[in-house]
């Protein structure tokens with residue numbers, strides 16, 4: 622017997638597809654997932670929920686509208702309920718999860734996003750957008766023989782036989798980081814809401830770059846420092862940092878020391894936003910290589926990226942597989958899926 626499961630907009634299924642198990646197992650998981658979407662955030666986080674300020678609220682809303690529009694263009698049919706995005710006291714997620722780096726997460730089963738409060742609302746907006754892109758992604762679950770279940774597909778990423786993230790999981794993060802960076806370029810850089818964050822970050826970067834140039838470091842040291850500075854998208858509390866840098870009373874070495882300390886500290890706490898530049902670049906190199914190896918069959922990088930993004934949001938690999946196998950030969954799609962698995966460096 623099939624249990625009819627009706628989904629409302631604010632009560633959509635957490636999984637587009639469930640594989641394995643019996644029909645009854647699958648129905649049970651569907652119901653369990655549907656019930657989970659009625660619950661609030663886990664109790665252990667509840668005490669940390671903070672009320673959004675008006676600018677935090679505006680930042681979260683701008684991330685919601687941008688990501689749902691982009692995901693929809695790539696074929697996602699999911700809606701994310703904005704009320705299920707929880708803002709927590711700064712440092713709460715790190716404290717509860719005992720993990721140094723984590724400042725936000727998405728939970729596709731419960732359809733919840735939680736993000737720590739940041740000093741910069743631009744960083745908050747991009748962080749929320751990143752988690753939202755995950756939430757809009759295709760998800761499927763697998764039921765194993767012991768009737769335990771796990772997420773089987775997360776966007777373009779897929780589990781292997783040993784239940785490890787074997788295929789495309791690196792691509793999943795790279796696609797999301799690329800789209801989140803677009804949100805930064807298209808919205809954050811132009812919206813008056815983030816003007817102060819953008820302006821002071823730019824001023825700090827200019828000051829550092831000009832002064833590094835004058836310091837006449839050896840070539841290799843110079844270029845690594847330069848690229849480190851250039852990849853900063855947002856330096857939180859930029860105004861207070863910049864005021865120290867332009868203080869006439871302070872010696873150059875003191876200023877540079879102050880900057881280095883602040884930089885280290887903020888970087889460690891995950892406050893400096895770079896939006897996974899390394900992943901974005903590594904993925905971009907793979908796209909270039911596909912184009913090169915296709916010997917003219919694929920020429921447009923944007924179209925190629927879009928094919929990956931469509932597979933990510935719709936869960937349908939077939940058009941991407943056809944495109945890649947058609948251009949590079951049979952078996953190429955599988956090889957690239959494996960190459961872009963978890964252990965990609």
Ligand SMILES: [Zn+2]
Pocket residue numbers: 751755794797
């Ligand atoms: Zn992510």
